[in-house]
Structure formats: C-alpha cells, structure tokens
Amino acid sequence: xxxxxxxxxxxxxxxxxxxxxxxxxxxxxxxxxxxxxxxxxxxxxxxxxxxxxxxxxxxxxxxxxxxxxxxxxxxxxxxxxxxxxxxxxxxxxxxxxxxxxxxxxxxxxxxxxxxxxxxxxxxxxxxxxxxxxxxxxxxxxxxxxxxxxxxxxxxxxxxxxxxxxxxxxxxxxxxxxxxxxxxxxxxxxxxxxxxxxxxxxxxxxxxxxx
Numbered sequence: 484x485x486x487x488x489x490x491x492x493x494x495x496x497x498x499x500x501x502x503x504x505x506x507x508x509x510x511x512x513x514x515x516x517x518x519x520x521x522x523x524x525x526x527x528x529x530x531x532x533x534x535x536x537x538x539x540x541x542x543x544x545x546x547x548x549x550x551x552x553x554x555x556x557x558x559x560x561x562x563x564x565x566x567x568x569x570x571x572x573x574x575x576x577x578x579x580x581x582x583x584x585x586x587x588x589x590x591x592x593x594x595x596x597x598x599x600x601x602x603x604x605x606x607x608x609x610x611x612x613x614x615x616x617x618x619x620x621x622x623x624x625x626x627x628x629x630x631x632x633x634x635x636x637x638x639x640x641x642x643x644x645x646x647x648x649x650x651x652x653x654x655x656x657x658x659x660x661x662x663x664x665x666x667x668x669x670x671x672x673x674x675x676x677x678x679x680x681x682x683x684x685x686x687x688x689x690x691x692x693x
Contacts, residue, residue, distance in 0.1 A: 484514040485691065490527070490545040490555035492519045499671065500554070503680050507687050515554070524548040534558060534571060534611035535623045542615040550617050552691060554683075558610035558675055560644045562596070562632060564603045573644070585643050589636060593647060596632055604632040606648065608662075612679035614686060622686035626678030628652070630662075638663025641670065 489497050497517040501508065508515065518524050527544045531537040534557045541555035559573030569576040569592065579587035596604065608628040615621045629651045636646035638661045646663035652673055653660065662670060671677060 484512050485693070486514050486516055486551050487691070488521065488545050488549050488551045488553045489515055489517055490541040490553055491517055493517070494519065499676075500680060502671070503677050504684060504687070507684050511688065511691050512693065513687075513691065518545060518549075521545075521549050529557065529571075531557075532571065534609055535613070535625065537571060538611040538613035539615065539621060539623055542613040542621070546615045546617050552614065552616050554612065554614055554680075556610055556612045556676060556679060558608065558679075560592075560648065561607050561609050562592070563605040564599055565595070570609075589644055589647055592632075592644065593635070599632075601631075606630055606632050608644075608648065608675040610675040610679040612676075612683045614683060614690065616690060620690055622683060622690065624679055624682035624686070626675040626680070626682060628673065628675035628678060633661055636663075637661045638665075640665060640667070 489500055491497065494517060497515060501515050524545060525548060527541050529537040529540060531540055537557035538555045542553045545553035545555060559570050561567040561570055577587040577591040607630065610626045611623055613621065613623045630649050633647045633649050638646050641663040646661050648662045649659060650662055654669055
C-alpha cells in the first residue's frame with residue numbers, strides 16, 4: 484500500500500475522503516491517512532487569495548513534512564451579489580471566534596442579504612482539492628455546488644452556512660430544502676468537496692500509478 488496524507492487532523496474528513504476515493508484507492512493501492520499520525524507536522528498559515536492557493540499551500544506543507552504524497556482542500560461559500568464573498572473568508576466572515584462563530588457568520592450574511600430579491604440570491608459552495616508529491620509535481624481541481632441563499636435558517640444537519648443554502652440539485656425537483664435538511668448520504672454524494680476530489684481522481688491515477 485502507498486500511504487497518502489490528507490492535510491487535516493480531523494478523522495471524519497479522512498474517513499469521508501476514503502469513501503469518496505474508494506475506487507481510486509483500491510485500484511492504485513492507496514491508504515489515506517491524516518496528519519494526526521505526524522504530530523510534528525507544522526500548521527499552515529493560509530495566506531493565499533484563492534481556494535486553490537490555500538489548498539496547494541496545505542498539501543505542499545504536508546508533503547514536505549511527511550515525505551508522502553499529500554492531499555488537501557480549501558472551501559467556502561461564494562455569493563453572486565457579493566462578488567464571490569465570503570469566499571476564502573467564509574470561516575471568519577463575522578470576525579467571531581470560538582463555538583459561536585458559525586452562527587455569527589450565518590446571521591451576518593443573512594443580514595447583509597436582507598433586501599436582496601430572490602432572483603439575485605444565487606450562490607455556490609466551492610472547493611479546491613490539491614495533490615502535491617514530494618518531488619514537487621502537483622495538481623489542483625475545483626468543485627462547485629450551485630444553489631441560492633435562503634431568507635432564514637432551516638435544518639439541524641451540517642454546519643456553517645448549510646442552514647441558509649438551498650442547493651439547485653435537489654433530489655426532489657423544485658425542492659426548497661436547505662443543505663442542513665439533507666441527509667448525510669444526500670449531501671456527501673453531491674457536495675463541492677465530493678465534486679472537487681472526483682475531478683482530481685484522474686490526476687491521482689496519472690501521478691500515483693505504481
């Protein structure tokens with residue numbers, strides 16, 4: 484087996500990616516592990532100005548620290564009428580830190596969109612997935628999950644902006660559910676993270692084939 488490190492210490496993200504790339508891992512003999520197996524790996528300052536730059540920064544740091552091929556992702560919400568904001572600042576849009584940050588970010592964004600008409604509430608969750616090899620070769624792909632912004636929060640699943648995002652790709656035509664009202668299986672099979680890593684799969688086959 485060839486180990487590939489995912490630049491996260493979140494075990495759930497590692498398990499999710501193993502499922503997303505299950506066919507690729509089986510075909511190429513890959514074992515995806517997290518940075519929790521490498522306690523000396525440094526944290527990365529995400530000072531890129533795009534999702535792709537931040538994903539590549541994290542993957543490159545992980546590859547250098549571990550000597551293994553490394554994967555990373557960076558994602559956020561892009562609202563059309565805000566010119567793509569919050570974008571890379573999605574996690575810190577309200578400047579609130581700690582357990583209440585998600586709710587503060589959501590409420591601030593709802594307030595900013597309060598007078599925006601329905602036809603101008605388009606948005607998308609965007610994810611960049613990056614692969615960096617120890618020899619410097621790299622690849623980055625984007626996943627975009629389109630939808631529109633709700634007028635109020637609904638649902639208890641998911642996290643972040645999920646309760647105010649209504650996906651265009653509803654399992655039931657014309658559905659109005661927010662992403663926080665999706666089941667985990669519905670969300671994971673069509674999310675921006677899923678789309679980004681599936682787009683990266685051909686490059687994994689190209690660069691990591693034994």
